[in-house]
Amino acid sequence: MTYYDAAQHQGAPRGDTGHALYDIAVGGYLQPAAVERFDTAVKLHTDAYVRSRAMSRTKLAALHMAIGDPREAVAVGSLALEDVGQMRSRRAADGLRELATLGYRHRATPEVTELRERIKETINA
Template sequence: MSYYDNAQHHGDAGHASFDLALLPGQSSAMATSRLRTATNEHADDYVRSRALSGTKPATLIMAMAVLKEAVSIRQRALDEVG
């Protein structure tokens, strides 16, 4: 498991907490924080992981109706994959 580093750990935890964060009354703080850490720390060899981790914070932010920030985050993820 040489690929399992801090970015992978935060990505796994962020993806796991993503669905819970979408439930009514739940905070998205942990999922967003973990996914942003994963996005920032994934190496260039893991562009796919970085892009996947980058789309979910945008979804959480859109769910909270902060559309301008969500679009910016989602665009960065899309730019990663061309």
């Protein structure tokens, strides 16, 4: 349980508070609360928990994409890709796939198209 800290409680991807709010927020409810939880988690995760930070960033980016803020999604998603790097994690790849899928409806935005391509390259690397 040493990994369970304030960052983990706020939003890391193991079903904690931010993650629990994610589906509700994508459905149109409590969006500010979910964004705040993931944002706090990202800020609190230290370099010792890069994987958790990457997954929280990915969920935050997906949430921004889902609620209609594709430019913020790209900014956060790009940082998530930096954290993911060459990490081999099925859950991280699944999160990135979800982000890319949510980005499809914003494909007319060049930055979103570029992010989706970077995600594809990262997953296939």
